[in-house]
Amino acid sequence: MVPSSSPTPTVEVTAADADQTEINTVDLPLVHRPRRLRRTEGLRRMVRETVLTVDDLIYPMFVMEGIGQRHEVPSMPGCHRYSLDLLLVEIREVVGLGIGAIALFPLIPDPKKDNAGTESYNSAGLIPQAVRAIKQIFPQLLVITDVALDPYSSAGHDGIVQDGEILNDETVAVLVKQALAHAEAGADMVAPSDMMDGRIGAIRQALDAEGWINVGILAYSAKYASAYYGPFRDALESAPKFGDKKTYQMDAANAAEALKEVNLDIVEGADIVMVKPALAYLDIIHRIKQQTTLPVAAYNVSGEYAMVKAAAARGWIDEQTVMLETLTSIKRAGADVILTYFAKDAARILGG
Numbered sequence: 465m466v467p468s469s470s471p472t473p474t475v476e477v478t479a480a481d482a483d484q485t486e487i488n489t490v491d492l493p494l495v496h497r498p499r500r501l502r503r504t505e506g507l508r509r510m511v512r513e514t515v516l517t518v519d520d521l522i523y524p525m526f527v528m529e530g531i532g533q534r535h536e537v538p539s540m541p542g543c544h545r546y547s548l549d550l551l552l553v554e555i556r557e558v559v560g561l562g563i564g565a566i567a568l569f570p571l572i573p574d575p576k577k578d579n580a581g582t583e584s585y586n587s588a589g590l591i592p593q594a595v596r597a598i599k600q601i602f603p604q605l606l607v608i609t610d611v612a613l614d615p616y617s618s619a620g621h622d623g624i625v626q627d628g629e630i631l632n633d634e635t636v637a638v639l640v641k642q643a644l645a646h647a648e649a650g651a652d653m654v655a656p657s658d659m660m661d662g663r664i665g666a667i668r669q670a671l672d673a674e675g676w677i678n679v680g681i682l683a684y685s686a687k688y689a690s691a692y693y694g695p696f697r698d699a700l701e702s703a704p705k706f707g708d709k710k711t712y713q714m715d716a717a718n719a720a721e722a723l724k725e726v727n728l729d730i731v732e733g734a735d736i737v738m739v740k741p742a743l744a745y746l747d748i749i750h751r752i753k754q755q756t757t758l759p760v761a762a763y764n765v766s767g768e769y770a771m772v773k774a775a776a777a778r779g780w781i782d783e784q785t786v787m788l789e790t791l792t793s794i795k796r797a798g799a800d801v802i803l804t805y806f807a808k809d810a811a812r813i814l815g816g
């Protein structure tokens with residue numbers, strides 16, 4: 465029996481100590497007591513298997529036309545759409561926090577949208593203009609551009625539409641032009657997020673043919689048709705005008721197919737393969753990491769961010785702790801790189 469209340473003067477009396485409940489002890493013949501390694505923060509740090517750092521993070525950012533524009537995305541508190549002048553101010557802060565890479569997404573005004581996504585390969589368009597300005601001021605910052613038609617598409621789809629269908633090969637031809645416009649503007653990597661068949665190979669070939677051998681491809685390889693993209697589509701006003709994206713993005717029920725997509729993208733020349741979303745697909749991240757020697761990225765998408773923000777705003781969860789636990793889980797599953805709207809918040813805690 466353990467005496468329940470005999471504190472020495474130097475030990476603080478806790479409520480539990482003061483409690484008179486009798487506690488019985490048993491003799492456990494234990495060789496291993498795993499709790500030994502959890503006893504102090506020093507021990508926990510020493511045996512920690514997964515360590516999140518700011519180097520793991522890519523910050524997705526939204527750019528819009530105009531001057532002096534800064535609008536918070538209602539479903540993504542803390543994330544804004546910026547005109548280029550204010551985007552550059554924001555990037556200064558991002559760089560100051562030690563974040564080494566950003567992923568850029570454009571808000572395109574309706575009059576510039578059409579079925580063929582013509583604006584997507586305008587070499588004087590919003591993204592090429594932004595990339596040029598960013599690389600001029602922050603040459604060390606890695607700038608990754610999204611290659612897809614949806615922000616430029618009058619139908620809100622990732623491809624050209626004909627008779628209600630999304631055309632594959634015709635779309636790939638446009639994506640190639642878009643990737644070339646981004647490369648020419650100075651993008652370090654292009655990130656095709658459209659899920660058309662054969663686009664990685666076509667883009668790699670075109671980049672090489674034009675001399676952009678050092679422009680990398682971050683392939684959205686296993687991108688699922690997910691309801692978690694809702695807030696992002698609010699941000700870019702890019703929700704599909706009809707139907708859904710299930711004829712090109714993957715079915716949430718499939719895992720083997722993700723490995724097939726990854727293998728194809730690797731054969732076609734991807735430098736990094738990505739899984740998206742992250743949290744409902746940690747098993748996919750894990751399986752892909754086991755299968756490939758390429759770096760694996762995961763996209764902690766807008767809906768995952770929104771859920772944490774919404775619950776935290778109600779005081780239902782502790783935002784910082786949940787954020788770090790979430791990002792650590794994505795890394796533990798096998799992600800080498802994480803795209804996350806939490807990048808700034810995480811960097812403030814992790815340090816650069």
Ligand code: PBG
Pocket residue numbers: 610612613614622657658692693694695696697764765766767
């Ligand atoms: C567009 C694209 C989407 C996202 C990244 N690129 C949306 C979609 O496919 O509808 C989603 C990102 C997020 O939800 O944070 N091709």
